[in-house]
Amino acid sequence: MRSSLCFVLLSLFCILPNVAGKTCTLKPLGHGKDDTTQVLNAIDECGQNGHVILQEGNYNITRKMNWNLKSSTVDLHGFLNFRPNIEFWLQSENTYRVIFIQSQASWFVITGEDFVVDAHNTGGIQGNGQAWWNFFSLPENPREDGDGRPVSLTLSHVKGGTIKNFQIQGPPFWCNAVANSQNVLYQGITCNATNTNPALAGQNIVWNTDGIDTYRSDSISLIDWDVSTGDDCLAIKGNSTNIFASNILCRGGEGVAIGSLGQYQQFNDIVENVHIENVRTQRPPAVVQPNMISGVYFKTWTSSVHGAPPTGGGGGGGRVNNVTVINLFHDDVTTPVRIFQNNGGQPGDIPSKLQISNLNFVNLVGSANTSQRLLVVDLECSPAVPCRNIRFQNFNIQAPKGEKPILTCSNISVTGLPGSCNAPSN
Ligand SMILES: *[C@@H]1O[C@H](CO)[C@@H](O)[C@H](O)[C@H]1NC(C)=O
Ligand SMILES: *[C@@H]1O[C@H](CO)[C@@H](O)[C@H](O)[C@H]1NC(C)=O
Ligand SMILES: *[C@@H]1O[C@H](CO)[C@@H](O)[C@H](O)[C@H]1NC(C)=O
Ligand SMILES: *[C@@H]1O[C@H](CO)[C@@H](O)[C@H](O)[C@H]1NC(C)=O
Ligand SMILES: *[C@@H]1O[C@H](CO)[C@@H](O)[C@H](O)[C@H]1NC(C)=O
Numbered sequence: 099m100r101s102s103l104c105f106v107l108l109s110l111f112c113i114l115p116n117v118a119g120k121t122c123t124l125k126p127l128g129h130g131k132d133d134t135t136q137v138l139n140a141i142d143e144c145g146q147n148g149h150v151i152l153q154e155g156n157y158n159i160t161r162k163m164n165w166n167l168k169s170s171t172v173d174l175h176g177f178l179n180f181r182p183n184i185e186f187w188l189q190s191e192n193t194y195r196v197i198f199i200q201s202q203a204s205w206f207v208i209t210g211e212d213f214v215v216d217a218h219n220t221g222g223i224q225g226n227g228q229a230w231w232n233f234f235s236l237p238e239n240p241r242e243d244g245d246g247r248p249v250s251l252t253l254s255h256v257k258g259g260t261i262k263n264f265q266i267q268g269p270p271f272w273c274n275a276v277a278n279s280q281n282v283l284y285q286g287i288t289c290n291a292t293n294t295n296p297a298l299a300g301q302n303i304v305w306n307t308d309g310i311d312t313y314r315s316d317s318i319s320l321i322d323w324d325v326s327t328g329d330d331c332l333a334i335k336g337n338s339t340n341i342f343a344s345n346i347l348c349r350g351g352e353g354v355a356i357g358s359l360g361q362y363q364q365f366n367d368i369v370e371n372v373h374i375e376n377v378r379t380q381r382p383p384a385v386v387q388p389n390m391i392s393g394v395y396f397k398t399w400t401s402s403v404h405g406a407p408p409t410g411g412g413g414g415g416g417r418v419n420n421v422t423v424i425n426l427f428h429d430d431v432t433t434p435v436r437i438f439q440n441n442g443g444q445p446g447d448i449p450s451k452l453q454i455s456n457l458n459f460v461n462l463v464g465s466a467n468t469s470q471r472l473l474v475v476d477l478e479c480s481p482a483v484p485c486r487n488i489r490f491q492n493f494n495i496q497a498p499k500g501e502k503p504i505l506t507c508s509n510i511s512v513t514g515l516p517g518s519c520n521a522p523s524n
């Protein structure tokens with residue numbers, strides 16, 4: 099608004115959105131050199147009321163970065179190339195811990211307000227994930243939440259920010275996280291965790307490469323995303339409100355998750371007013387990524403506590419309320435729609451007290467691959483707080499030819515499914 103007004107009044111002086119600001123322009127120092135210092139210096143000098151231009155090429159980033167941006171634009175034409183120095187990054191002092199949930203680590207955190215980071219579809223982050231996936235595919239290096247694998251791009255304490263036309267190639271762990279933030283637009287985002295090691299072809303070695311996790315954040319928009327993953331395409335976690343997602347391509351993995359919720363017994367997790375539209379969940383060739391598990395799914399922990407976060411937990415309350423999913427296309431998905439409330443649970447647990455209500459699913463089309471689980475819809479809510487007002491309209495997901503779609507429901511009030519939905523037989 100401000101820049102267009104001043105453009106009209108004083109076009110000569112107002113070409114950049116930040117009128118008075120300085121501009122810093124960088125190019126990569128070249129092979130063998132470390133770009134971290136020059137990038138941080140440019141952000142310090144021009145990242146507030148200014149403009150930073152990183153020209154095309156690879157910037158060698160060797161240590162953690164925090165960009166505190168205020169009323170500024172960063173044009174990132176190249177890639178921030180995070181050195182695949184695994185043992186270094188896994189030492190806790192070499193990353194930030196700002197996400198809180200599951201104590202996840204971050205090597206690059208953006209904070210601040212009123213900024214735009216535009217990577218022009220030519221840049222973003224190169225996470226060199228293949229080295230990480232190879233490392234964590236070895237049995238002696240198990241993957242655990244909170245183990246220090248870094249999130250590629252973290253937004254923390256942001257009030258008004260835009261990330262656009264931004265690629266994250268080779269994420270070691272989650273591509274994105276947004277925590278304790280409000281009014282953020284992510285538009286034109288690629289997250290790509292695709293194994294190219296022939297020795298590991300056909301396995302899912304890219305667990306935890308979520309497209310984004312949202313936590314303790316309000317008014318977050320996710321538009322035009324292309325996510326190749328072995329895990330959640332989007333994960334809407336506790337205290338995410340007013341979330342809007344549109345035009346999301348999920349290639350492989352688990353699909354769009356609401357959760358997990360209720361991992362921390364001392365917190366209520368609230369997920370409310372979520373609108374998700376135009377999502378395509380597409381099964382890649384099995385040699386590239388064997389999993390395409392759900393279109394959309396909801397998961398909560400039980401009310402019993404087993405161990406402690408980051409890996410264990412449970413016992414948290416809260417609610418999921420008012421979630422609309424419109425135009426969800428499934429390509430050969432294992433179980434297109436799922437609800438389960440026993441994440442991390444054991445037989446005999448106290449059932450979850452986290453209630454799910456007012457879900458609307460409109461225009462669900464495509465196909466289910468029932469070769470693994472003979473379920474098209476599997477909705478198993480907590481007997482302590484049965485799901486209320488779950489509505490399907492225009493449900494048209496085909497089971498493979500000759501097979502009858504199986505619909506499973508328990509502890510739920512649901513309408514609009516194409517047949518009777520019975521309790522699971524086990
Ligand atoms: C990155 O910088 C380090 C020095 O900190 C250097 O050893 C390494 O070779 C550089 N990497 C690249 C790809 O230039
Ligand atoms: C994802 O990565 C793979 C392997 O590097 C590459 O072949 C593919 O083009 C990438 N896709 C996107 C959308 O960036
Ligand atoms: C979510 O917000 C509610 C209040 O609205 C608060 O009681 C709860 O502790 C918050 N949960 C988390 C995980 O921060
Ligand atoms: C449900 O959420 C949508 C946003 O996704 C919002 O526009 C609508 O007002 C909410 N409905 C209620 C009853 O709060
Ligand atoms: C269903 O999934 C399995 C396992 O990923 C795969 O082998 C099979 O080809 C898929 N079925 C179809 C019809 O694509």
Ligand SMILES: *[C@@H]1O[C@H](CO)[C@@H](O)[C@H](O)[C@H]1NC(C)=O
Nearest residue numbers: 481482484507508509521522
């Ligand atoms: C919850 O569902 C289970 C399995 O269908 C059923 O046995 C149980 O009676 C239900 N409980 C309530 C409170 O509806």
